[in-house]
Amino acid sequence: MKELRELEQSVEGAIAFLKTQPEIKSAQAFASANNRMWTRLNYTSHIPCNGVEEAKSTIDYGIGVQVVFDGPEGNRVGFGSEERDLSLEGVKLALEKARQGALVDPEFRCLPQPTGEKRSLFAYHDPMVMGITDQALVEGGWKILDGAIWSFLGSDKLRDMAPGGALHALGLTVGGDLTVLQERMAVGSYEMPEVQSDESAAILAHVTSMVEKAEAKGSGYSVHLKLRELDDGAGSEAAENAISSLGGIRVPSGDYPVILGPQPIGELLSHLVIPSCSAGSFYARQSCFLGKLGKQVASDMVTITDKGNGPGLIGSKGITCEGLPTGETTLIKNGVLNGLLSDWYEYQRMLHDPAAGEKLGARPEDVAPALVPKNGFRFARGGGRNFNVRPHASATNVVFESPSSGDLGALIKEIKRGILVGRLWYTYPIHGLRAGDFTSTLTADSYFIEDGEIKAPVKVNTLRINDNIANILMGIRGMTAETRPTILWAADQIVYAPLGLMVDKVHFEGIAEFMEAAY
Template identity: 25%
Template structure:
């Protein structure tokens, strides 16, 4: 059954069943992923997923159901399941079918240049990345990954209040993870691109990025334990922000899962820190003009000049807090309930280059990689103790590679200890971004800590 006809029939049946308000959210996505290994295609995966969810209001509660099949039987099932869901609701949270906003920002997320790219061209890119990496350095021993992916999708919201929104998006990504061998030691690196057209995909440049990173780690050693002035580079800082992003959720705050409860307007970071959620960021991987509740999106300052400016909200959490939704009500899939999620979250860049910040350190570290974020970081308290890699700084110069160290600290303390912010804002295949930052000090456990 065609979507329009299905929705009209569903809404008619919902009205007859006593629902006063109702809404449909639909999604249709497809993706192609190609990975290669030893100059041959290892995997060729095509995935298609489509589905529709229904929300209906009975009294002051909203029931929920979903389907992958659009036919008459599905209409009856959706209405009946939503009714059953209403009866099972035990909490008193108020939920909403949204009226809509007067204006919605047009956000470009679909690129014509990516339409109908032949699969053999994508395969060639993957094979070329592997070949270029081997050609670039004879130390390349193998690969832990080499792949190209294309994904596209469309989704939308239609409700009984006249709201009818839709959007489509697509993107191409390519990456290679070469492993080099030096003596008995192995080192890996990561080269990647996120592209809007094939012209932006250069197999040599991607391979070079990955191999150069791997080569930079050769000869890495540990360092003595102690407190060091630290630069956290953009990639490593992105991993930290991603781990602790949930503390800025209004839902987490209301459930007691964030230490930011009641701290809006208070200083929680250095006065040079501005953390934003920007759904209108040009070329952002999570850019969107409306959220999954139909609320118009807009740029939100979470931290502005060091002060907690706002939390992220959907309609339910905003109502509880007595504020307007920030347009961050999103679903993980059509079958999921509405939660609170960021769009493009990043620290705004400063003015200094990584090299300029490095010159200001007599003895310190550049952290390039954190490991163990799932087990070594407490997203509620902000505490972390993480294995890390990077480079030693001496007399303002980046010197030897460093590994086998553990970095310990607290995310909230770290934000307050930011002394400088670089201009090298990056989004490493992620909707979370950051420049490199210079932190007053962090505790490093390295040499001399074993068996103590």
């Protein structure tokens, strides 16, 4: 993987070269190197398997330039990049692509300029994660499987269930992955000539386990900034949750009070709330919060902040991929829509959009601080800060700030007859983001609550939620003090969600009744 200094030198050289080109009015250069490593897990006790199915990686580096050309018809803006060539030759190839594709975009104002914010996060990654070996990668995957397998082997419940003690006949499965992300980047521009750089690395594990004969499923997650923290916890958590889900029952259709666990909270945020809290979705009139900046959109218990510079948080970065300091953007504060995620382009566009007042529900000049661009990243390809991608607004660490001191047990005690929803599946805004209608199915880690106690697990894939995000947000009645980081498949951000979030009413439909007799 390319060293940070090589990226910095490339950007310095690029800016120096671009400044010699007379037709260029302004430019930004961005060099990066990314290594994404995975061990993908697949253990099935009832089907031949490999355990660690795939030990793999993708690696890239290169430089991209965004260039403003002077021209008779006005400023023309172009973007080009070159893979695996940080030399001046690579910069020239990238420039040529930018030149050929340059066009007049009437909404383009300028390249990113200092926002007045200061960088607060430096040298925050673990060099050991940056230097992880192939052997350690593969061992990490097997270690997570160990956690699950030893939990299965140690379970009396499973031994009692297994005919003749043959655990393999129970259909024990472990799937998921261990992901290691290693990212380095450097950026410089005419507007911000001092080359800045950033380096980050993280380890994420995401595991699903099943006792398939009983259709019992559990999830486990872990995130680590330090290599020494990597353990088998995600595997054992998933297996233990699957064992806890044995004996699942069907729950009839109807409206129920619910407690949403961390994954469902992350799922709803990632598919509905976060996309609705971007300047781009307001510009395109797609947000379910359209016209509601400064207005109540959730229960007054709700405060959600994107913390791009949070020390010790997995998704933190020192600077954005536009060279601007990361920071905190409070999206919802005490239930009121307070801020939007933005990159520089969308920020500028919103400030100058004649319809911005109608879209935001406030005059943009009055709410400019709510739009400050702290989230212009170039995430793509399953992670990494990609030199061949233009910046776009992405969330980082989305953190719930809880006003409560309660725990999960206290929330459960408040519910007469309801559902603890532990994992949602395939949650989509079914009529578009603006409408806020969504649907989703319960697929794991869920329990039926009666008289303030957990009565029984909910059988997987037997309930579908049909509801609207506004009902959920406005119906929040309580939450735990404790949060945990939650990983979602294919999402860039980490959601630090409460262990429980109580909502007064959610609509459920019983589904897949035919499966009771299918096998």
